[in-house]
Amino acid sequence: MKILVCVKQVVDSESVIAIAPSGSWIAEEGLVFRMNRFDEYAVEESLVIRDTFPGSVVTALSVGPARVESTVRRAIEMGADRGVRVPLGEGGYASPMAVASLAAAHARDEGYDLILCGAMAEDDMHAQVGPLLAEMLGIPSASSAIALKTADDASAVRVEREIEGGSREILELSLPALVAVQPGINRPRYPSLSNVLRAKGQPVPEEPHAADESANGIERLARLRLPERSSRCEMLEGSSAEKAEKLLALLAAKSLI
């Protein structure tokens, strides 16, 4: 099987974020970039499927500025066979529509049997690129996949999608298809030493494509801002010991303890 896995580079979510002076994105200097966690599950799933279908090839794709090459490389370190980067912008906000149309430009002639994406990106939280890409390629898709099984003859995938309240919707998609996976579908592996060494020597070619400006409207990020603290939250002040005492007193006053 030919499998494409789409990976995004994001700022590590533990970082304390500040808005850039332009107001158009976060201040990125000094922050640590890594693979979007949701995408790690997509990479793992692609490797699991490759292992059950000998001869399969996994390609990792990222759309973005030069720095995202390290995230493609991370996918190769995890085990992807090859990587490719389609250039877009210099960082900051990227419309999912633009990202998906560039990914589609790459995928259109490659003949992938299965495309895997993460359910959403930790930074913009749009959850759009997967379903957009599928529609642009004219293939069926399912999002929020928590279980995935490929038919023995590689003609279809059986997907369990998570829906509200803990139940699942089950469907079968004929291949080629796209599946956006949920965390929990597997346990992403850590890169093995041999794959890390292999990734070092492997080029990540840059594959420019023209954005398709004709079709769909592109939204614009007017500004990014920090939410106002809700006034109802009482932040406890003082030393750790004082906070512990205050908290216990508050709970006691409400007869909770």
Add this chain to the structure above:
Amino acid sequence: MEPIVIAAELDNGTAHPASLEAVCFARALSRLAPGPLVIIAAGRDVRMAADGLAAATGIDVIAVENEHMAEYTGETWKKTLAASIAPLAPRFVVIPHSARGYDFAPGLAVRLGAGCVTAIEALSEREGVLEFTRLAFGGKALMDIVPPRGRSVLTVQPGAFPAEAPAPAAPGTVTLTRSTAAPERSRPLGRTASGPETASLNEAEVIVAAGRGIGKKENLELIRALAALFPRSALAGSRAVCDAGWLEYARQVGVTGKTVSPRLYIACGISGTAQHLAGMKNSQTIVAINTDAGAPIFNVAHVGVVEDLTRFIPLLIETRGKAVKG
């Protein structure tokens, strides 16, 4: 004037509550971007749900009867909705940001040659420009998005636009149409029942919940020890903790887990993304312990403690021990 179309979500012959919230959003939107409202109710055996929607909202409803919509596939939804919405040439198509909504909305946008903005929580107008507000960076930041000039598909975060009590208005008219769109490349195979009930979570007066911030599985013992301070307490966790295999999924709180509203909810090392908040924000008292003062959990908490939980929880237990003894 170009209409604003609401694609209602139906559930067993009635409109899902999120559909009424989408209507509420669409009404607010029509005040900023004037246009007539139209509801599309597509599904199998839709007549009752369509009548219900027309009566509850006073808005005209186009009911689309399709026997292939008994079970969900994104393919059938996109085909059916695109075919019934395109002729209306709307400026906006409004859809609940539900597990179905976010599955088909982007693809529907592509079919309609529209832009797409998801998980909208607020709307406003700034210097004559319409903006939609949505969360980013796990809720640590807000994005104000200007939709493209042409058509847009919008999904509305459940809970953000509480449905108004139905105003006594004349019911909208219902037009019944038919669609034969069928899935060709996907096949629905049914649904699994919801996960096992965790009685202890529903009955608990106090829930102590662990997030990724506990760092490692062993630290669950800290959370357990904290829970032990309270009678009728139970242990729960964020999705991240369940995904890591530290806690069973039956104890996950959030959109894809349990919804709880105990007297006290203590969130330990939980950042507070919308998906988690959906499951616990109605708790009577919420206490959050988190090292990051910017964590969005503090936006719903009543009491905030900016501390490292691995040091603070033992201290809290110790202080309590002294108080009880002394």
